[in-house]
Amino acid sequence: MQAISHFLSVTQNANRPILTHYHSFRDEISGPVAARWVAKMANLLASDLSPDLFGGDENTPRILINLPAGWQSTFWQVSANFMGWETRTDTISQDSPSITFSFDVYVCDDLAALEASTAAWRLAHSTAPLAMRWRGSLPAGILDALAELMAQSDQFEYEALESAPALDDYIAQVDADEDALFNAASALGMPTRLGLYTENFPSAPLLTRLWMDGHSVVVVDKSHYGAQKAQEIFASEKVQLTVDEELKAPHARG
Missing domain, CATH: 3.40.120.10 (Alpha-D-Glucose-1,6-Bisphosphate, subunit A, domain 3)
Known part of the structure; x- marks a missing residue:
């Protein structure tokens, strides 16, 4: 069983809160909710955002995640890692955006940073409480991460890349x-x-x-x-x- 399938099976059956985060507000995430988000993120990475969508790309895809610490950033990391993507979570300065050029996907909650980026896919992800989409309009070329995720199935529909780690290696x-x-x-x-x-x-x-x-x-x-x-x-x-x-x-x- 692939690591992502094992993760989804365990969390889907954990009918209790698995993560509660007290920061500027209180977040509570149950096992089934975690499974749905990770499945949606993995599906999006494997389909619309995949650099190998049409075959022939042998390079390991790369994603840069620049979100506040919390469940959203964690689930993006888990889904990307389990799908075999190279993942980075550094904060990128607006004065040196060229580092994002080598990334296939850039997920961020800062429009200025996204506009300065040259990543192939740029996703604006709102981390506001109960947000279902980005509030307000988005510049051309920047996608609403939550809207894209809502369009994905709650069930994992793809296979991870061969570069994906085994669960024991990841943990x-x-x-x-x-x-x-x-x-x-x-x-x-x-x-x-x-x-x-x-x-x-x-x-x-x-x-x-x-x-x-x-x-x-x-x-x-x-x-x-x-x-x-x-x-x-x-x-x-x-x-x-x-x-x-x-x-x-x-x-x-x-």
Whole structure:
């Protein structure tokens, strides 16, 4: 089974929140919702945005994702990686847009950056709460990412490229601190609701690894909430294991 098919099967059957993110507002994403978004993104990459749509292109397709940390950026990364795309998430300065020339797809929430880009496909992705499309008009040559995704099937309809990683290889792409968090969650011996109090949103491979083992994650952004408020949030979210100080201090809650 391809990694993306495994991911979609597990998340589709996780009828609970798998990601809750407290930042300027509260986002909550269930397993089936995650599966639908990742399937739509993968379908779009494999069809309309594929540089090999008509065959003959042997180069690994490349996507640049420049979105605020959160579920949208994470799902774009997961879908692109599992489809075999080379993925980059760096922020590109408007003063040096030439770096985007080598990318087949550029997904961003900043119109100025998109207009300056020379990527083959430029997608404006609104990250506003409950957004279903880009608010306002778009310049010629820039697509509405949400509108394009809404036109895709909720079911995965394609095959990943041969360059796509195996699931075990993908979820191994975590650093030592992230690996310690995963081990702490596993040590509880049950699917765990994890609370992360951090300025750094967890990586896509770490989240995928946690989700594949049945865990759910509550992320509280330090730039928006103090430590006491974060603990109140974790209590209300029934978190069983909390981590702060940039993923370095896991401890179980009573």
